[in-house]
Amino acid sequence: MTIPFVVPRAPELPAATWTAYLLTLAGAVPLVWRRRAPVAVLVGVLLATGLYGALADGPGQPLPYAGLVALYTVAVLSPPRRRLTTAAATAAVVVGSVLWRTGDARELLFSLFVFGAAYALGRLTDTRQAYLAAVEDRAAQLERANRIEAEQAAARERARIAREMHDVLSHAVSLMVVQAEAGPVAVRTAPERAEAAFDAISDAGRDAMVQLRSMLGVLREEPEGGADALPALVARVRESGLAVSYTAEGPVAALAPAVAATVHRVVQEALTNVVKHAGAGAVEIRLTVAETVTVRIVDDGRGRRGEGEGVRGRAGSGLGLVGVRERAAAHGGTVYAGPGPGGRGFEVRMELPGSTRSSSTRIGSTRNREADG
Structure with a gap:
C-alpha cells in the first residue's frame, strides 16, 4: 500500500501528500490486532478507507488490500451470527461506496467479487483448521487407546506367565517333596522303592526344567504340553x-x-x-x-x-x-x-x-x- 507513494508519479497527477499517506497507514496498521478483535479492525479499516476517499487526493490502490484481509479474518475467527451480520454490512458498504464514487456496474461487480472471494477463502480456512484439529484429536485418542491396550496386553501376558510358572513349578516341586519325604522311609523298609522315589524326583526336576526353558525362551507362545x-x-x-x-x-x-x-x-x-x-x-x-x-x-x-x-x-x-x-x-x-x-x-x-x-x-x-x- 506504500508503493504508490514512493514510485514517481506522472507530472499531470497531483503530488502525494502526507495526509494521504497517514490515512493509508491508518487503514493498514489496525491489521496488527485483527486476530484479537476482527470485527472492530474491519470497521476501523473501512472507516480509514472511506476517509481516504473523501479527504485525500492521493494515489489510488489497485485493490482494497486491508479490507480484504480484515474480512477474511472475520470469516475465519468470528461466530456464525456475527460473521454473517458483518459480511452483509460490508457488502452494503461496498455497494454504497461504489455507487457514491463512480456508479460503474463493472467496478461494483468486481468489488463484490473480491470481497466475496476473501470471505469464502476465510470460511475454507476455518473448515480446514477444524478438520485438522479433529484429525489431531482422533490421532491423540488412538494413541491413548493403543497405549492402554498395550498396557493391558502386558498385564495379561504377565498374568499368563505367572500362571505358567505356578503350574509348572507347583506340580514339579509337589511331586519332588512327596517323593523326598517318602525316600527315607523307603530306604529303611524297602530299598528298591527308594531308588524309584529318587528317579521320580529326578524326572520331575528335569521335566520342570524343560518346560521352564520353553517358557522363558518364547514367552508369547503357549508352552508345550497338550491333552495328548x-x-x-x-x-x-x-x-x-x-x-x-x-x-x-x-x-x-x-x-x-x-x-x-x-x-x-x-x-x-x-x-x-x-x-x-x-x-x-x-x-x-x-x-x-x-x-x-x-x-x-x-x-x-x-x-x-x-x-x-x-x-x-x-x-x-x-x-x-x-x-x-x-x-x-x-x-x-x-x-x-x-x-x-x-x-x-x-x-x-x-x-x-x-x-x-x-x-x-x-x-x-x-x-x-x-x-x-
Missing part, C-alpha cells in the same frame, strides 16, 4: 503312590492347541493340589471331547476345608483356582471346584466350548481308556 501329554503326566503322578485313572472320550487329538494346553494345565494343577492337600488315595480323571470339552477330576480325599485359599481351600497362595478359572474364561468356559459326588472328596470340573483344529471334524464315539495303575 496327559498319560505321561498321569504316569509321573502315579510314581508318588497315588492311584490315578484316566479316561478320554472323543477326538482328543483334534483339539485346538490352545484348548489342549488349557486342558493339560488344569489337570496338572488339580493333580498338584491332590498330592499337596487332599490326603487322597485315588483320583479319577475324565476328558470328554464332544460339542463341549469337559474335564473332570475327582478324588477321595478330605475335600474343601475353607474359603479364600487354594483350589482345595487349604493353605496356599490361592493362585491355583484363580489360574484355572482364568484359563477357562479365556476360552469362554466355566469351572466348578467343590465337594465331589455325595459330598465326598473334591471335584474340579471345567467345561469349554468345543474347539478343534477343523470345524468339520466329526465327533466320534471312540473311547481310549487307560487301565488304573
Whole structure:
C-alpha cells in the first residue's frame, strides 16, 4: 500500500501528500490486532478507507488490500451470527461506496467479487483448521487407546506367565517333596522303592526344567504340553503312590492347541493340589471331547476345608483356582471346584466350548481308556 507513494508519479497527477499517506497507514496498521478483535479492525479499516476517499487526493490502490484481509479474518475467527451480520454490512458498504464514487456496474461487480472471494477463502480456512484439529484429536485418542491396550496386553501376558510358572513349578516341586519325604522311609523298609522315589524326583526336576526353558525362551507362545501329554503326566503322578485313572472320550487329538494346553494345565494343577492337600488315595480323571470339552477330576480325599485359599481351600497362595478359572474364561468356559459326588472328596470340573483344529471334524464315539495303575 506504500508503493504508490514512493514510485514517481506522472507530472499531470497531483503530488502525494502526507495526509494521504497517514490515512493509508491508518487503514493498514489496525491489521496488527485483527486476530484479537476482527470485527472492530474491519470497521476501523473501512472507516480509514472511506476517509481516504473523501479527504485525500492521493494515489489510488489497485485493490482494497486491508479490507480484504480484515474480512477474511472475520470469516475465519468470528461466530456464525456475527460473521454473517458483518459480511452483509460490508457488502452494503461496498455497494454504497461504489455507487457514491463512480456508479460503474463493472467496478461494483468486481468489488463484490473480491470481497466475496476473501470471505469464502476465510470460511475454507476455518473448515480446514477444524478438520485438522479433529484429525489431531482422533490421532491423540488412538494413541491413548493403543497405549492402554498395550498396557493391558502386558498385564495379561504377565498374568499368563505367572500362571505358567505356578503350574509348572507347583506340580514339579509337589511331586519332588512327596517323593523326598517318602525316600527315607523307603530306604529303611524297602530299598528298591527308594531308588524309584529318587528317579521320580529326578524326572520331575528335569521335566520342570524343560518346560521352564520353553517358557522363558518364547514367552508369547503357549508352552508345550497338550491333552495328548496327559498319560505321561498321569504316569509321573502315579510314581508318588497315588492311584490315578484316566479316561478320554472323543477326538482328543483334534483339539485346538490352545484348548489342549488349557486342558493339560488344569489337570496338572488339580493333580498338584491332590498330592499337596487332599490326603487322597485315588483320583479319577475324565476328558470328554464332544460339542463341549469337559474335564473332570475327582478324588477321595478330605475335600474343601475353607474359603479364600487354594483350589482345595487349604493353605496356599490361592493362585491355583484363580489360574484355572482364568484359563477357562479365556476360552469362554466355566469351572466348578467343590465337594465331589455325595459330598465326598473334591471335584474340579471345567467345561469349554468345543474347539478343534477343523470345524468339520466329526465327533466320534471312540473311547481310549487307560487301565488304573
